[in-house]
Amino acid sequence: MSDEQQKVVDQEEINNEQAAEVEAEEVKQDAVEVDPNVQRIAELEAELAAAKETINNQKDSVVRAAAEVENIRRRTAQDIEKARKFALEKFASELLPILDNLERALEIPNREEELVKPVLEGVELTQKSFLASIAKFGIEPVDPQGDEFNPELHQAISMVPSPDHPANTVMTVMQKGYTLNGRLLRPAMVMVSQG
Incomplete structure (x- = not known):
């Protein structure tokens, strides 16, 4: 192999290496471009789970408050009835x-x-x-x-x-x-x- 041929082969190897580096860089960029979307989806799912937890806690609080109000009404009605009967x-x-x-x-x-x-x-x-x-x-x-x-x-x-x-x-x-x-x-x- 002559020097010329060697230079052409070397140049092709360099070009192939550069092409591989460019391709690897493109894959990295694609991964980076996909990664923010995946990350954003994960963030939104976490926010949704937190919102659902908050809603469940608030539902429980509302149900407890309504039950407490009903108990107070019932006790008050009983007290009024007793006061009326035994005054x-x-x-x-x-x-x-x-x-x-x-x-x-x-x-x-x-x-x-x-x-x-x-x-x-x-x-x-x-x-x-x-x-x-x-x-x-x-x-x-x-x-x-x-x-x-x-x-x-x-x-x-x-x-x-x-x-x-x-x-x-x-x-x-x-x-x-x-x-x-x-x-x-x-x-x-x-x-x-x-x-």
Whole structure:
């Protein structure tokens, strides 16, 4: 091979190397051009995932807040209903001794005397109208004569042996009890049989 031919071969090798370098550079540039797109897509996917997480957290917060508001509404409605039902509790407690006195007035021994009959009739009418008035506001008497003893409604004053009554039966009511809209205002004071 002559020098000329050698130079041509060398030149071709140089050209081939340069072409390979140019091609490698183009591949690098293509990779760089594709890489920013891939990178941008990855960034957008990360932002989307973060946005979805934020939305889920906010949904949870909204649901919890709505549930809390509903609980407050329900509790407030219950409190208002209780206040309405039991606002008269203290006032009703003050009326109970008056009812007791009316009942005691009707227990006088000489009921058949002509002078006492009109007074007894007046007391009976007063007691009936009084009971009707308080019944309109949810106050009901608890008169357990002959019933089974119930510690939720009755207060046992004493237990007496009695062959005529079964065990734990109310024999005598010493003082009537009263309820206000189903809530015990005052227990009935009773004597209970031992059986």
